[in-house]
Amino acid sequence: MNGTEAAAAAAADLAAHRAGVTISELHGLDEMLEARRVLDRVWRPDPANPLITPELLRVFAHSGSYVVGIHRDGRMVGFCLGFLAAAGLHSHIAGVDDSVRGRNIGFAVKLHQRAWALARGITTVTWTFDPLVSRNAYFNLAKLGAAPSAYLADFYGAMQDGVNAGTESDRLMVRWELTGEHAVRSAAGTPRSVTVDSPGAHTVVGLDARPDGRPAVGRRDGDTVLVRIPAEIETLRHTGPSLARAWRYALREVLGGLMAEGHTVTGFTRDGWYVIDRRQESQA
Incomplete structure (x- = not known):
């Protein structure tokens, strides 16, 4: 060893x-x-x-x-x-x-x-998760330091289990480079954090929540694009299924679209934002 x-x-x-x-x-x-x-x-x-x-x-x-x-x-x-x-x-x-x-x-x-x-x-582990589940996004991208590599729309098709029934199965594929800096720091108990500038000329909001909770698609032309997701999508699937579906389609359009263009997701913030750097191209 x-x-x-x-x-x-x-x-x-x-x-x-x-x-x-x-x-x-x-x-x-x-x-x-x-x-x-x-x-x-x-x-x-x-x-x-x-x-x-x-x-x-x-x-x-x-x-x-x-x-x-x-x-x-x-x-x-x-x-x-x-x-x-x-x-x-x-x-x-x-x-x-x-x-x-x-x-x-x-x-x-x-x-x-x-x-x-x-x-x-083996030095690389991959897995998928639902990109709308905030706690999983933080765990995978921040606490573990894994990196998103692809947005997979309705990856499993219609699912019938008690957790996923009634929602399309979009997934975010991530790669965990086990000897990389982020994985090593994660194992030592140091999460990966990202610094986010206030919205302005270079940092724009690509997806946010309206006052009524519905998704609002915004700009995607900045160097950095911020993409919000709801805090409790799993609850929302039961209390407001149509609203949950609206978030699914909005996230697919914005986050999925940016990743399809080759832009890099650099992290996820504790308060529920994906951070995308349009100056970097994904290595997936």
Whole structure:
């Protein structure tokens, strides 16, 4: 184990200790059955259309992919699956029980995933997330330091699980360069922050909220473009589904459009803004 791998393993162990969990690879079919139960509790899929089968999970594990369970007090409370891909490792799905949310378990899992990948010579992890979910955007772009590489409109098509039903499945693809500056600083507990100038000649607002909460598409001609998303889109999907859809289409137009033109998302602010630099071109 070289110095980078050792440091990554130490950071992962510390994060798991602080979260009060153990994270380990799964192998047996009984473990895969329990993992499927965890996913069912978190995502609430249609029983006729499971997210994944225990048999397929066992194949992934047997073939060398990342299949781990998160345990607390002897009970599996979370699960994560990543499979080998062209870029390195693609992290496909993860979830933890509501009973243990807010304990930084997600951060512990990502650091475990980073250490696991580096130990196998893998230096890039990719995954997707819903770009309208503010807490996930902050976690992925700021706390972990991952970089958006593509906006994928309605990537999965119509979904029927209890979390995503009724909304188009737009996703933001991100790349996490595990030996890069941002990942290293993240593992040490330092989030990636971005400095945002006040709107003016060089910094413009591409998407904001009107007083009634509806999205307002603005300018996209500045050096820096700020793109707002709602604080609680998951609640809005239940209380105002038509408004939630309006935000989906507005974000697809503005953020998706800017990324399609090759511009770089440089970060996400704590108060809900994507920051796009039109002077840089994406390397995706």
